[in-house]
Structure formats: C-alpha cells, structure tokens
Amino acid sequence: MSLSKHSTTVIYSLFLTVINYIIAYLLSSKEVLFDFKNIGLIFLFSYIWLSLYKLYGKKKTIICLCVISSLIGFLIPALAFKSEAMFLQRLMKDFLFGYTLLILPILINQLLSMSIQPKKKIVIIDALFLTTALFPLLLFTAYYTIFGVPISVDSLLAVLQSNRQESLEFILTYTKPSIIFLLIAFGVLIFTVIKFLYSKLIPHTLVPPQFTNVRLACLLTIVLVASNIAFAEKTYWARTLQDTIKRHNQIESFTAESAIRKQQLNRDKHILSTSTEGNFALIIGETHARSNMSAYGYRRNTTPWLTKYADNDNIILLKNGFSNAGVTTSSLEYALTAKNQYNNISYANAVTITEIAQASGFNVVWISNQVDDNIVGRIGHEADQQYWLNKNHNDTWLRQKNQTFDDRIINCLKSIAKPSKKTLYIINLLGSHASYNCRYPSDFNKWDDSDSLLNAYDNSVLYNDYIMSNIHKLLFEKFAVDGMLYFADHGEELKLKFCHGTEYFYNNYKKHPSVKEIVKIPIYFSFSNKFKQENPELISNLKNNQEIFFTNDMIYDTMLGLMQIPTPYYQSKFDITSNNYSLTLKDLRTIHGKVKLEDCL
Ligand SMILES: [Zn+2]
Numbered sequence: 001m002s003l004s005k006h007s008t009t010v011i012y013s014l015f016l017t018v019i020n021y022i023i024a025y026l027l028s029s030k031e032v033l034f035d036f037k038n039i040g041l042i043f044l045f046s047y048i049w050l051s052l053y054k055l056y057g058k059k060k061t062i063i064c065l066c067v068i069s070s071l072i073g074f075l076i077p078a079l080a081f082k083s084e085a086m087f088l089q090r091l092m093k094d095f096l097f098g099y100t101l102l103i104l105p106i107l108i109n110q111l112l113s114m115s116i117q118p119k120k121k122i123v124i125i126d127a128l129f130l131t132t133a134l135f136p137l138l139l140f141t142a143y144y145t146i147f148g149v150p151i152s153v154d155s156l157l158a159v160l161q162s163n164r165q166e167s168l169e170f171i172l173t174y175t176k177p178s179i180i181f182l183l184i185a186f187g188v189l190i191f192t193v194i195k196f197l198y199s200k201l202i203p204h205t206l207v208p209p210q211f212t213n214v215r216l217a218c219l220l221t222i223v224l225v226a227s228n229i230a231f232a233e234k235t236y237w238a239r240t241l242q243d244t245i246k247r248h249n250q251i252e253s254f255t256a257e258s259a260i261r262k263q264q265l266n267r268d269k270h271i272l273s274t275s276t277e278g279n280f281a282l283i284i285g286e287t288h289a290r291s292n293m294s295a296y297g298y299r300r301n302t303t304p305w306l307t308k309y310a311d312n313d314n315i316i317l318l319k320n321g322f323s324n325a326g327v328t329t330s331s332l333e334y335a336l337t338a339k340n341q342y343n344n345i346s347y348a349n350a351v352t353i354t355e356i357a358q359a360s361g362f363n364v365v366w367i368s369n370q371v372d373d374n375i376v377g378r379i380g381h382e383a384d385q386q387y388w389l390n391k392n393h394n395d396t397w398l399r400q401k402n403q404t405f406d407d408r409i410i411n412c413l414k415s416i417a418k419p420s421k422k423t424l425y426i427i428n429l430l431g432s433h434a435s436y437n438c439r440y441p442s443d444f445n446k447w448d449d450s451d452s453l454l455n456a457y458d459n460s461v462l463y464n465d466y467i468m469s470n471i472h473k474l475l476f477e478k479f480a481v482d483g484m485l486y487f488a489d490h491g492e493e494l495k496l497k498f499c500h501g502t503e504y505f506y507n508n509y510k511k512h513p514s515v516k517e518i519v520k521i522p523i524y525f526s527f528s529n530k531f532k533q534e535n536p537e538l539i540s541n542l543k544n545n546q547e548i549f550f551t552n553d554m555i556y557d558t559m560l561g562l563m564q565i566p567t568p569y570y571q572s573k574f575d576i577t578s579n580n581y582s583l584t585l586k587d588l589r590t591i592h593g594k595v596k597l598e599d600c601l
Helices: 003-027 036-055 059-080 088-101 103-115 120-147 153-161 164-174 177-205 214-233 236-256 258-267 304-311 328-335 353-359 375-380 407-415 453-477 502-508 513-519 529-534 536-544 552-562
Strands: 280-285 315-318 320-322 363-368 385-388 423-428 483-488 523-527 549-551
Touching: 003 036, 003 059, 003 088, 036 059, 036 088, 036 103, 059 088, 059 103, 059 120, 059 236, 088 103, 088 214, 088 236, 103 120, 103 214, 120 177, 153 236, 236 258, 236 328, 236 375, 258 353, 280 453, 280 552, 304 315, 304 453, 304 523, 315 536, 328 375, 328 552, 353 363, 353 375, 353 423, 353 552, 363 375, 363 407, 375 423, 407 453, 453 483, 483 552, 502 513, 523 529, 529 536, 549 552
Parallel strands: 280 423, 280 483, 320 549, 363 385, 363 423
Antiparallel strands: 315 523, 483 523
C-alpha cells in the first residue's frame, strides 16, 4: 500500500471511529464522554475492516459484513437499555465484540482456501459462523416477544425464583413446541440466506491476489480470537448470565438454610426472651452519599430537617459511617444478618435481623419501596407483616417518572394500625437510586435537574430529608418507637460517572477520590425520651463514639444492642452503642474485606 493510500485508510478509520463512538455515546446513559482505550480499539478494528475492504474485489460483501457486525454489537445492549442504564464502557465491550466477530470468518477463509477444496465447504462454514453470530439476537427478540421485557438479571431471576410449581407451569406455558420450531426455522432461514449470498459472492471475494501473506493472516486471526474472547466475557449476554447464576445460587443456599437457623434460634428461646420491651425501627436508605448532605457539611442545604434535629440533640449522627460494599445486595446481606467482614460466620448460617427479632419476641413489620427478588427480599418475606409497595417487576422501575416516590412509605405508615405486641419496623426506601430525577415529585426540583445530574441527585437527597422527617414523626408519635437507626446501603460517585458498584469502586478508588464517596454513608440514631432516661449509658457511649469509624455490616449487632438481645447472638464489640466497641480505623474494611478503610478516606 502506498503512503497516500495508507493515509486515506487512516482518515477513513478515524471517520468510522467517530461515527461509531457517537452512536455508542448516544445509546449509553452518557455518563462519560471520552474513553481513550476504547476509542483506540475502535480505530484499530476500523482500520482492519478498511484494509480488508481495500484488498477485496467485491467490496459490497465487506460493507455488508461490517454493518452486520456493528449491529450485532449495538443491538442487544441497545434493546436492553430499557431495563438497565447502559454505561458507555460496558456498551463498548458489546460493540467491540460484534465489530471484531465477522472479521474472523474472512481471515479464516484465507487460511482455509489454501487447503480446503471445493469452496462449497468454506461457504457452509461461513454461513454457520454468521448464523451462530446472529443467534443471540434471535433469542433476545424471542424472549422480548414472549415476556415483553428484555433479558436482564432481574427478569431472569424473577423466572428462576418463582417456586417449583410456577416454574413448571412457566416452562409448559412458554416453551411451546411451536416456539422451539420457530427458533429452529429462523436459524435455518438465516443460514440459507447467508449461504446463498456467500455462494453468489464468494467466488469473486475469496482470496484476493494481494492478500497472500499467510503468516500475517494467522497472526491476525490469533489476535482477533483472543480479543474477541476477552470482549465476549464482558458483553451484556455474558454478564447477565453470570450475574444471574451467581445471585440465584446465593439466594437459594441462603433460603435453604433458613429452617436450620430457625431451629437453632428456637432451642435458644429461653436466652433470647430477656430482650427489651420497647419498639424499634431500622430505616434502610438507598444510594445516600453523606458528602452531599448539609448535616455532614455539604454547601447546599439538602437536609434541613436532619441538620436541625441533629443540632437540637434529637438525632445522633455518626460522622464516619462507611458501607461494607459498593452495591445494594452485597451491602445489605451483611448489614441485615449476623455475617460481617470481621467474623467467620458462613453466609448460609448467618441469622437474619428478622429471624433474631422474631425469636426474641418481636413482631416484625417490613415496609419496602424496593422490589423483592433478591436476598433482602427473602429476609423481608420472613416478616410478620409485609408491605411491598413497589410491585413493578418488569424491571423498568428505575426509570419510571412520577410513580415510585418514597411518600408511599408515609401513606403506608398512616394506613396501618399500631401493633399491640412489641415491634421492630424495618423500612426500605428507594432513596436516591438512579435515575435521580425519577425519585422526587416536581415540587422538589429545587436545583434545576435539567442542568445537571448533580442537581437531580441533590434534589433527591432533599426529598429524602422530607420523607425521613415524616417517617420519624410517625414512628415516634403513632407507633411509640423507642429507638430508630437510619443507615444507607452505599453512597454514590458524583463527579465522573454518577454511579456505584463494587467492580467500579475496586477498579477506580485509587485513581479518583470521588469514587470513595461510594462507601461514605450517613448513619444516625434517634431515641424516645423514655429510652434516653432508661439507658443513659448507651446514649453516652454513642455520643462518645460519634467520630469513631464504623462500617454498616455491624448494623446487625448495633440493632441487637438497642433491642438488648443477649449473647451469644449479640457481639458487643461490633456494637457502636457499646463501650466494648473495639474496632479502629486500622481494623476496618470495605468491599467485603478486600479494601482497607484507611485507603478510602
Ligand atoms: Zn443500593
């Protein structure tokens, strides 16, 4: 290739890179504008496509294959976008997977054509390869047609977690022979069309005279296969499948052991009966970053109620509360069970907050504005009274505007009668989870949310403050609660990508200080006057410990401390309200023990 031809290829490659990158950016949730590694990779593969284009006689085939490739890359995540915010980096892996996939059969053709005769065999291999490449798209479309929702971890889990009877009915209902037949028929159709196209085009396109370097073709094939496998692992399909299997297994083993945990608790009922007589409340916040709360010194007045109550000594704020993980389920499966980062209790043996409270004579009321198809849901389903206010299982709940505000919790608390028995209230908010601008009514659009994601986030924090002021009032006045503990599952990164996530945290916290906000959470307590008078030591311990470092996986023991549930179930060294609380910054961890807390400040 001459120099001028080479520079033309470079210019066209740049052009293709820009086009594809813009499409990816528009399809994604637009959190980040530039990702130079991915831009570099698109450029590289665009260059390979264009080089192939220049080498071949019949250029239309190459254009066709290139367009099909881009479609394979973009289509599935773009369709799934409806259910899951698609970050640019993730979308890029799908795109690169598709973009590189069909370069392979061309290269393989080069190699095969030297040994395999007649060429008909090569046509069949090509057609099989293309049909396989297009099959995920077909499956995705079939799933979408049957269920009306894209394949996602949540939708697959909903299928897996329905009980056995339902699953059987499910399979019988949906896996009709007609559907299997249709899938096979579609596969055969695609195969035939591709085979026809190839047999018409291939005699002219195969083995262009310029392309005779077998070693280069071999090398390129190996590089492409390797990179394609690397991209494949990160595609929407692969991630969805891996995450679903992992979460399903976890939930199943946890649920399977529940009977054993309860038997043990039953044997110890005489010990547990010594717990206190009061009512208690545990409020679980969602995606609440303490650095964006005025009560923790934020420049905007996002928490007027909390600030006032903390100043008046009605609320005790922990200044250095941290999450034990970067994502909801991981964080709460530790916070709501005996398992924490500092003990060796196996996950299946970890007694839940619901189980221990019930065994200690408490009635458990569970009110949730989140869906229930995870471990938190399983813990909630053990409660005596349950109110699941977010019934929307079709996975679009994160993006629906004006439907899932946390004021549902207030309405629920207003509608239910105060139980006569001593009660533990567990309330799970939807809080400030993305999409932030869907978390509050328009009255709370104090900082114009059309301007920035940060404004929308701050509005959601302001709304949470309003919600909590109402919940607090109802709990203490109507339900005669003696002690309330609020904590968030995790915070949020609010400068670069506006997100959270364990993997994201782990890969980026050292590079960007704003990523550390994912584990910095608010934790606060409030008590009735009666409780304060009866437990002066606990109150003074808590005040002494206000500045001390604490991770939310010890919420379980702290709640047990408030409810005076005895050892061996309660461990005072994990209870921030105890003077036995013994963990220091050096001992503390996050991301389920993987990261030292002192590296997250
Ligand atoms: Zn969360």
